[in-house]
Amino acid sequence: MKVFSLPKRLLNRALVYAGLFGIIFQLTAACYAWWHDIGLQAGWFLTLLAPLLCIASGTVSALQLQKEPE
Helix, strand or coil, X not given: CCCCCCCCCHHHHHHHHHHHHHHHHHHHHHHHHHHCXXXXXXXXXXXXXXXXXXXXXXXXXXXXXXXXXX
């Protein structure tokens, strides 16, 4: 069984980091809005698709821009 590890190529690793930053930012913004009783849009969770796509582009071999060495 393969344990999750970050990609070795720079571009793939940058995509994973950008996706993780995007998820943390979106969840922080949602907590801030909840704390200050600001209403969110009905489909706010759809904003998580872009960071998840970045993470998938960096980790899934079929979506990687730079192929990882085996």
